[in-house]
Amino acid sequence: MIIDAILTARSVLAEHLPVPDGVRIRSLRTHKDTRGDFTELFRDEWDLGPRPLQWNMTHSNANVLRGVHTHRWHTDYLAMAAGEMILGLHDIRPRSPTLGVSLLLRLQAEDLHVVAIPVGVAHGFYFAEPAITLYAVSHYFDGSDELGCRWNAPELDLPWPCDDPLLSERDTTAGSYSAMIADWQSGARA
DSSP states (O other), X not given: OEEEEEEEHHHHHHHTOOOOTTOEEXXXXXXXXXXXXXXXXXXXXXXXXXXXXXXXXXXXXXXXXXXXXXXXSOOEEEEEEESEEEEEEEEOOTTOTTTTOEEEEEEETTBOEEEXXXXXXXXXXXXXXXXXXXXXXXXXXXXXXXXXXXXXXXXXXXXXXOSSOBOOHHHHTOOOHHHHHHHHHHHOOO
16 A cells, blocks of 8 residues: 655644554654753653664765665664655565555654654655754664665655665665565564
8 A cells, every 4th residue: 555645744643644553653842942942852651662772863965865674673763853854664564464555754853753663664764955863773783684675666665756866885786675575584573
């Protein structure tokens, strides 16, 4: 199933639109005063899945696409610090009730939300303009937990708003969707 539009996190929450099972989206409250503002990014009591162990920050240039990746063992947590991201999601878990669900979700620093992406949900990040992303993971980095495929694989059903994005070497040489699925199935924990 594909939703043929780029949705905002706010509209997904308000309209109860389908997202891959286990993906959590939470609105964040910003408190402003004359000095600036303050926003809580994470509280252990929020139902976002496994607890984050490592926090990271990326600066992305214009027309950058990161992914598409998925993980066997760790959950990702994302929030925008500056700019905006188009987050592509696609459920590859064979036993998931949302197997095959795909969507593009717009995350903006001006309308803060945190998104938790569980294991087995393939994801990519597109930045039309320069942006800063804060992200955390529930397990420390492990290269064997990094699976991926070409960002424009037709099986993903992700109508990215770009034709020729800047990619890392790894993402440029990523394998096919079917190879990613085979890798997932050969060692998946979920």
